[in-house]
Amino acid sequence: MSDRFEFSRRRRALLAALAASGVMPSMDALAAQSRFVRRAGASSGGERRITQLIGANGWAESASNIAMWKEMGISWGRDSVGPGQRNSPDDPVRVDKTGAAFDHDLPPAILQNNRNGIHSLLLLGYTPKWNASVEGDSRSAPKDDSVWQRYVETVVRTYVAPPYNVRHFQIWNEAAGKLTGGSPQATFWHGKNFSAHREQARPYDRAMQDYVDLVHIPAARIVRKYGGYVVYGGWPDQGGLENYVKWLEYRSPEADARMIDWVDYLDTHYLGVDALTPLYERYVARGAARGIWQTEIGDRYMSDPHYLPTYFFKFAVWALAHGWNDPNQYVSMVYHWDGFEPYRLTHRGNPRTYNVSGRSLIVLNKTVGGALERFGGQLAFGPDASGLALRSGGDLVIQVRAGPGPRNVDVSGWAGAQPERLGVAMIDALTGEAADASAISARSSAQGLSIGFRIPEAVNGARHGAPEHLAYLVVTQRA
Template structure:
């Protein structure tokens, strides 16, 4: 998209990790109450597509078709440009994209028509209002410019025909970061940088960066979002920041705002973490509130150089969500950065026509193979040496994602209820079904033992090549 989400400044921690897997008016308050009730958690089926989002918007009908094939149901992009040049400018909020060069209203309406939810990113500071001259990632000099922009965005897009409910405040706002950069790329705090530069001093971390963010940016914006009945999505805590540091600032009680930041967050949000890292956030803030769910609004990027990354991430995410009270379809979302581009690991290759890359095809296979109503598999799955995996129910099928080295392997499924009508093995990247001769299944009471031949020509690379596939055990009607 733009340097708003650029990866070129991502920290060395990411490369290392790649080796490892205010009060409203009575009218406003009444409308807000009605909107929040209307979007309260409910029942219904859970599907893999509810978990999958991407950065950017689909533009053409062909883009929409590709998103649907990949199961992408969330998009995320900017809204602005606000008051671009001076305080006399009108507050413009009808553009989106890298340079605010695309029309936002038709993009949202097109998303709505096609079952795609829109997350609007609120940011940043107009350069003329920056406390660090010319730095759009620094705190605003005049706070009212920021709140006027936020109010205009939220008031405009919560209303029909847009009906947007989710607003993200800033992007990767953090102070000094543990294990990575001294300062966050997208939040530079107050005017300390300008002073250091004027004195030709070495730029050092700004200890009050997060206090500034809470008091000047987050809480004022969150009050506006909630006033209109919207939901506040945290701006994405960067991966190298550390969860302990994140929790510290979520629980920081500002004497100025007279609130903790967590009291003004509906959806916690991190970037580029594994699924297991979401558990402590869930246990601490979601199980009994105050947060409604846990999101990641950026995952993937160069991690997708491993073709197994996306299908493994989202299959595990689905298993995790089913085990963590997935009682609201919006409770858990992860958004891929980025859905198109020229790098071979993006979901699609930009061009005319646009084509799928391996990562995009793997999402199509996942969406087709695990496209039914999801439920936990209550049994137990055991794997041979040099094999591993997870299982869930998709409709009437039990689907086992298995990652294994070449050769003959056995997967034992205990706790199977009823009889099965057959087993299929599907390549997780291509969707190609293995020859029936490569599979056999034996039933012993409530257990099914599946013998499979993992091909020598595996679909994963690395020092110890492995193959990723789905075993689909179908129930007999």
């Protein structure tokens, strides 16, 4: 086996001969036809809800955990499936386990998700150690790619069928080459020149070519064959978006296709919302992809208690302005929903309890729990205050971040508003507590609504060392 981990030459020759004879379409034709059918089938109806955007890594696993997920508004889960042929090529292909160590039963987890309206994303990976190109390394490319394809086929065939009805499959995790942070090889994709001792490792020159040829396109063809959707394998934040675009548009000589032709949902990890805009403009707006996901956000970023509510509120505002016409078009998944660190959504224990980040999602879900619409008006904030707005049901909700003391915002251009019938409340974004009515004043005019609000001295967070408070101004129209 050469360093390029070549495909089976007989299989390539057979496909090429069939395509040349006209018996089957070319790979590009298949991809184009698949894209047309899948884009045409995208739903454009129905309401958009904040819960459609929120997912978590892992599974809820119990009725009490499901209740906590629902309270936080989590509607997607993501975890592994395997272990495949763990010990030898003579093993049966097992796909009934999940978790980092494949120590939990997968079928009941998916069925429980289905019963409770939670979608399941299955992560396809990795390489059995006996088939690894880097000896004993399950995160390295396969020596024999047919083993990988047999695993993928078993997973997809099993879980697209009733009673599971899973449709979304993620191919690998964070496959990349040299990272901008200085790592010569990506954490979850190893090849030639890899060493567990970072100072001894060297770049894996064919990292992305091998990923596209050996892993992504073969798996994507199987997923689509069974009517599933292909979720890209989570481009790492240290990989660089320009590099991501380069490899999405790389044309594989092995498959005679670009990787983007075999991607339904783009996926990145740990990026800010604004970073998604160029991907939207290049791929989603032009119909080359169905949507953009981030299957990992949060982690230590959640040490800032404002991170999650700010991220998801901005994500909703962004999605409403970027063609959000399918409930599955935009999703971000928190990593991780439970643990012992104080920044996780919940603290693991008996009973399990919410951390600050989890409570902030509960407040967000309650405050903007209605059908979402874009706010077409304008906000003009006074000094030391900023924010964004959207419509939730009949309410206008403004998420505001401000320093202590009296602050104000002018709202104009709100179509259909009747200023004389408007009421305003201020809700703490972390605790859900409503401010005393004396802390808020509202004055209407022909131009719109001017809201004054007093931020407490004991704020609920800080940014760049300066004390700041995160809250929601909820403007309701009284009957």
